[in-house]
Amino acid sequence: MMTVKAVLFDFDGTLADTLPVIYLAFQGVFREFEQREVTPEEIVKMFGPPEAGVLERQIKRVADVQPAIERFYQLYAENHRELVRASAEINRMLQYLKERGLRMGVVTGKGRRSADISLRLLEMDSYFDIVVTGDDVVRPKPHPEGIHSVLERLEVPAAEALFVGDSNADIRAGKAAGMRTIGVKWFEETQTDCFSPEPDYLFETVADFQQFLAKALTD
Structure with a gap:
């Protein structure tokens, strides 16, 4: 029983x-701040810490970390209604x-x-x-x-x-x-x-x- x-x-x-909007937001951030493309598979491997923790580990220039975090949440919120049903x-x-x-x-x-x-x-x-x-x-x-x-x-x-x-x-x-x-x-x-x-x-x-x-x- x-x-x-x-x-x-x-x-x-x-x-x-929500994974599609997470992928889009991370891809946008890495493209803008690191000039590199990342695949969904690569993003999944980064999971563990919350989004800010991921970006603190991944963004090379310390001065870019906080702007990258803010950009992530902006992209996440702006695209949520379209990508998450x-x-x-x-x-x-x-x-x-x-x-x-x-x-x-x-x-x-x-x-x-x-x-x-x-x-x-x-x-x-x-x-x-x-x-x-x-x-x-x-x-x-x-x-x-x-x-x-x-x-x-x-x-x-x-x-x-x-x-x-x-x-x-x-x-x-x-x-x-x-x-x-x-x-x-x-x-x-x-x-x-x-x-x-x-x-x-x-x-x-x-x-x-x-x-x-x-x-x-x-x-």
């Missing part, structure tokens, strides 16, 4: 198909969980500024009890620091919570926190083709995941 009192989510590639299925699933009294949180490597932009534009901010971003932790995923922080504040034990994500770092973080892990591949853009380690459950559609949750909540 499975007891589920809380569901924690990664954000990019899990709750929203709200998912009716995701919103229905979140509403379903909220109506059944589950606690919900987000643990994302995004910076606070980009997370707030996306949550606001996608009208998701009302669903979550807690949002922990890459700016709020010392050790990003796959370290479980962010997950531990959310669980402690929600006062839910790891054994009674699920962690949902689309990357290897998500699954490793969830397992390190002692949670059951859900790997998802329901958006066209994902961070991994093959999970390693394997999640406890894998879903390729939001509908299948919601059916799984419905069964878990009624068993």
Whole structure:
């Protein structure tokens, strides 16, 4: 029998198909400040710290770092509506969980500024009890620091919570926190083709995941 009192989510590639706008913003910054082209695959390899941390590592001239960070967020906000579509299925699933009294949180490597932009534009901010971003932790995923922080504040034990994500770092973080892990591949853009380690459950559609949750909540 499975007891589920809380569901924690990664954000990019899990709750929203934001990877295209992330790629565009990083590519624009690297083109403007470094005069080089970067591929989506190269950008994914930079993930870990929030966007500002990535640019602090990558931009060679110290004087260019803060302007590059501001340019990233400008490009991210300006192109968000065009490149990121709200998912009716995701919103229905979140509403379903909220109506059944589950606690919900987000643990994302995004910076606070980009997370707030996306949550606001996608009208998701009302669903979550807690949002922990890459700016709020010392050790990003796959370290479980962010997950531990959310669980402690929600006062839910790891054994009674699920962690949902689309990357290897998500699954490793969830397992390190002692949670059951859900790997998802329901958006066209994902961070991994093959999970390693394997999640406890894998879903390729939001509908299948919601059916799984419905069964878990009624068993």
